[in-house]
Amino acid sequence: MKKLIFTSIFLVMALSIAGQVVKDYNPSIQPTTGMQYFKPVEEHLFAGDCMPFYHNGVFYLYWLLDEGHHAGLDGLGGHQWALSTSTDLINWKHYPVALGIDEEWEKSICTGSVIADHDKIYAFYSTRVKEGNDVHEQLSYAISEDDGYSFKKQQPNPFYFAPKECVSRDFRDPRAFKDENGLFHLFISGYQKDSPLSGQGGYLVHLTSDNLKDWSEAATPLYGQSGVPECPDYFKWGNWYYLLYSIHGNTYYVKSKQPYGPWEYPEFQPMSEKWGNVSKTAAFKNGRRIVVSYMNSKLNNKDSEGQVWGGSILLRELFQQKDGSLTVGYLPEVAPAMTLTNIPPINLMDKLKEILPEKGEILTLASHNGISVASMNNLPSQYRITMTIVPKGNYDELGLFLRSTDKDKKGYKLSLNANRKTVGLFETEIESVNGLREPIMLNVVIMDDVIDVYINNERCIVNRLGEQKGENLLFFVKNGQAEFKDIKLYSIN
Template identity: 50%
Template structure:
């Protein structure tokens, strides 16, 4: 009996110690419907995403965050969660697939997954403390099903590359050369002695055939103003793409050859201030679906900066003939609505409405406007906008008041090639002098906009909650057509 009691006590202590290492996560209470704008239940959040796909299944690995990166003395305490789907509509939720198992593991950081010869390989960085200093070192795990991973020894398997920071050495992007069987990693780091002191951000290039001995090559990317985080790398329709993030804002370069020379695109469609560290994965029928996350704001104030952790965000990626990427809403992931509601358009200044779904504004000497009342807090708004000749700007005020006070301005400027949403902007937006289709989703403070299925912009909002939507045009003539307002179904 004493032996049994001792065994039980030991097992309980081992369980209790394990329970203290990582945050508790219950997959059975999470949403299995479309996970656009998903946040796990409770005081938990989505962090960096690791999308992957195989055999028509989209594996959405993501960092489980609690306390906005403050867990384990601010080192993150992150672990990998998994949601997966074969149609992007219904999702399976799984227990944590890469957990914190040891006291020295302070965070299971971002990485990537590759399938090779019947096995899934997950490469990631482990954040730890060495002699009181924070280090990031590389680890990997293997799985037969992409769900149950076993960490490999030695763990970590690679501590640092000569000439690069030990503090910043994370987010490995893995791919395998099918001809040689060689594994390649692009690792986010900082050069210790860059030519330009403030431009030491680099992606270290490592390769190995046996996952034991690693060769350090010339970096694939250098000269960045910060550590280029969460890299992505893929070949798609004749182009190689190298994607990386600077302080969470995502950029990419492209090339016809595997390792460059790289060239910048005409515009950066992946770069949205409130779409953090975008990474992509292929999907059925030659499609490509990007995953990111919308951060929360400090103290839940509209003009405060971001804090780590928030809600999931997905984009469908398109490609123009010159290799430039576009973004749009994935059709399957647009939240369901309960059908279009009846709206009444009120014409205010230099505007007319030929029907209940159209507004024509002609205001060459100032600003013309019209509005709609009783717009639900969570809704989808769709419309077509037709500029007639030149104008200074046009757009909408969302979640606004009875006299267009407050709210969030959605502003289009053809001359500047910009779209602004509240206090965030996307640039290099072509075609704003022509008819465009606009799709707007407002859900729990997230405002997300699809501009003509070519560009997207999102913002996190808190403080303005009016039920008016205003339409306006300045110094020009603009028609707003096919306006629909549809309440979102409750989750």
């Protein structure tokens, strides 16, 4: 679970123990299609860390139900596990809280994971507790006998405390799995009290069991991290083993041909982006794999303000390349309903000429001594636009200004830079983006306050931007030349 610094405005939202535990979430009124960017309909409720699980043809999405942006129970969260399921990722069902707060000492049912064994499903999670002025995290587990829709907590509760070398405040997010020999494992996020290098104490506690009840410590699969490696994920895909973990919300992965390393660090990290927090994955039918994270909200809903915990759910598809590296792309099943619509003419701003994309005309922008700009006006308030950008030689930067009003209110800048191998969207940026000198397939979704961008269906960048409402789009090229073609526009219903 990502930790953020919160302003006092959110801490004072906690009133009483009863008032700090969400009891008014109504699963029957939630939308059942278009799961992308989902948050509860109730304005005061939000979604946090996600825990996907695929079992018997059903995609289970457990997620932390949040009120007050982590302010519940004196700022300790007050979170509970909500559940949404689907068999096709298109149509969804929502259920009452599957794993909730029942005792006064439970200050939050934190992130964890589930595992099936015989006819039962086990949920392993951390419970946040407060003793005097100290906060601790400890492991608990629960069992479901109704196929994962509700859980009954088991005794002893807790069943495991932080090892002596681990900071007890940072002992959470257990990832349960079963190896090829039938042995059960837990990877738990932790931070060492005495690390070999100061500030690099993040590691994973490793427990093993042959019965899911009695656990013993084993060698750590990961250590020496700059922060707690939160919400770990672990899976085998083909001949490769993958370990995912998040540092300050950004998700990283390593891969190996051996179960527990030595790990290979990849050339780029496709799930490391500022607004896609703590990504976890689950298998899906036909060998596919789905990535689920969540987007934090912005303080005061202002574009330039910082993050506050909890927001909406973000879904992607994970792709495996021939060398075992991973990429992340568009997941069409969860997209909002949309309709292919006519493309407005493109106006060249420095000359009296229109480009008509629906007739196959190609927009060419060339400016070797500055910047060249064109505009497309009167777009829907919510839409998806796709295109291919073909750079002609080297360039400084190129891209779009989204939700623009005019040249003075130019909107939100989406910038691609081949020399730096970066893609930026407003104040956030992703690095090590390959292929920016070749034809670039760009896919942009604008819905409510979300701008979601896919580059070559391999990398993603998303931001929460709701203040500007312009209906224009600007194309630009700086110190270079590029073609914009194959443009398609979809109106989101």
